[in-house]
Amino acid sequence: MSNDLLVLDQVRLDIPAGRDWRTLVENVSLTIAPGEAVGLVGESGSGKSMTARSVLRLAPPGARLSGRIEFDGTPVLDLGPRDLRALRTRRIAMIFQDPRAHINPVRSIGDFLTEAMVTHLSVPAREAHARAVRLLADVGIADGERRMRQHPHELSGGLLQRVMIASVLAVEPDLVLADEPTTALDVTTQSEVMAILDDLRRERGMAMLLITHDLELAAATCDRIAVMYAGRILEVQSAETLVQTPRHPYTTGLMVSRPSIDRVAHRLPVIAGRPVAAFEAGAGCAFQPRCTQAGPECLTGRPPLRELAGAHVACVRAEES
């Protein structure tokens, strides 16, 4: 337990909506070991992004964040502004879906890459420049000198996301939060960006929390996968066993409803209804209204995560499916 780099324990996030509160994340508990890659998979409204943001306390304004978040033994929710800033700049880095929205458009790639090194790590400017060029080479951008002089609008989305990854590497954080880092990219670019992220992360022993809607992408790049639905984790398993023996009916549903390039189904097996957010879910298991396995016992309270043959699953009927 104490070996874990990141511990989320009963994390809950509510945002104000008029006079009410809306729950987006409800009792999420998850751990990440140093160097481990964990995939957080879910559909819209599942709270996967908000969970990742909560780690850095990047919740929307006015939001109420509770529970316990511990990073390397430090309780994140108790940190003062100064320590929080240090945590964000030195220890945990975030990669976003849309790099264009997170890189200052009027400054050069070089400025963007060296700024963090110069201001936070007190690296001399000349050395920071040389290091930035090396980092660009690491992410597969060979003509770094030229790229350093360019501006974000001159680069494609895929290149920009690699610049983003290089900027993350520059501070060598212990944990990378990657929020749908390849969703906006083409498939071939996605493959490349994920490969780069994977390689460099392993080389440097960085842990990663990959937030994605793509179960197969997570399975291919992560050690463990947590499946989220309506603000809760429904299942956690090693990536390998999850794709072979999913324990939660929702996970199974996600896997079979996705079309495949190897076979054509006459009709795809579907999960009826639509995904809901935590605050929209009724009593009982949040997935119960869409679940084919649901029985009367699913209506009494949210099922907690429990261990089942090496997996953790939040379903009272998991043995039967």
Add this chain to the structure above:
Amino acid sequence: MTEILVRADGLQKVFGKDMVAVDDVSFTVARGQSLAVVGESGSGKTTVARMLLGLETPTGGTISVCGRVRQGRAGSAERRRRAREIQIVFQDPYSSLDPLQHIGDVIETGLALHFPLTATERRTRALELLEAVGLTERHAVMLPRQLSGGQRQRVAIARAIAVEPKVLVLDEAVAALDVSIQAQILNLLADIRERTGISYVFISHDLAVVNQISDTAIVMAAGRVVERGPTAELLRTPQEDYTKALLAAVPRPGWKPRRRTPSPSGSPAGTP
């Protein structure tokens, strides 16, 4: 020999002076056929869709739909006639419906334009159409913002099939949807095709989706067709390197992301 509904011949589209978006693209769509146009961003696939609908004018080449060549600006009668031939469903379910128009009215407006129905008949028909896409009478009085993304996409499909077109263009129509909703919409599209014999032109970057929904496919890159053939064959035994690379990049069990061998410039082809 089945009837050819869409014939695109040597299509070309140049934006501005020299931005060639589509270059020498030809294909046909037969009655009841589902053709996928596959490509990554910048491949020109969406421009092809927009030219088929008359939303862009081709710089070169011809398009004929239902045996009639489409050219020049159309008068209102001609535009209504074309509307009965080909319709479209867009990618973004949030902006493809008028935020102020009630769902029932969305469907009825299309019906009123094309069929001599009384108000009651129109209403009944609109409800039938909503039911055909899995919505109910309850939804008819709602505004788009009261519906989820998947439901809005169902409305967009109902709006398109309301005018009973021969061909439906689906421009990344399931790309913005959640996985569980995507499957529902794909099944709905399969049902509609089975029931009505409509043809699809399915624009997509997603090979798995394309495999599920199309009979034949063309693969586009940088405005040109690089490979074409029956979808199953194309995905099982791709001939061109580009198609192979596309296939290799699709995550699936046992797949690992791969770095491409760095080209001399350090950037893969196609990225500036």
Add this chain to the structure above:
Amino acid sequence: MKARLGPLGLATVLLLGVLAVVTACAPLLAPQDPNQPDLFNALAGSSGTHPLGGDALGRDVLSRLMFGARTTLLGPLFTIVLSTAAGTVLAVTAAWAGGRVDAVISRLLDVLFAIPGIVFALVTVAVLGPGMTGVVAGLAVAYTPYVARVVRSAALRERNLPYIAAAWVQGRSAVAICSRHLLPNLRPIIVAQSVSALGFAIIDVAAISFLGLGVQPPTADWGLMVKNGLDSAVRGQPMEAVSAGVLIALVVVAVNLLGDRLGRQEGDLR
């Protein structure tokens, strides 16, 4: 549209509401005939029959303020109604047609925008002679780009949304698409923009009246009252100028606040 105006917004709506009632019912509410000179009341201070005293000719200031509200506010209102109508038509035409039509309309609007409203009104007044007609005609032209430029850019954004393309593909006519889809969706921004233009128009009309080129005496008008009141003020009776001036300022602030709130709500809705 559910209004969330806040206390300040509510106060402005209330103030403008009261003004509207007074303007409409001036003949019923005014204590005196606004144009009846009364030499005994000339430059008189506040009294029971004349709460705000009299002007240089002894006319009742309160009654003149009430009747003056009509010309002072109706003139700008007409101006804005005209310029909003013209501006919206131009903006939607430009956004819909695009290309050369858009270029011509946009350049025209730029040129108009470069000329101050007062200058325009002076020209039309020179042609049509002093009076409200000339002022309204001139200012209506001058304010057209103020509305049109904002509406055009909103219309351009809206026009490129897929729901417009879908309506086109369904075979709807351009006129139907513009009037049934574009305009309703642009309405909030049109309203917000024209209300804030109204504030400026009130100042312009008052200024022109102050110059003596707008409403002609003996008709009551706040701008004129400020001008005439200045002479009275020199002779020790500032009530007329001050009350008219304060009212102009109050109305302009209220209208601008309202426009600001409406504009912000438009932002919230998006």
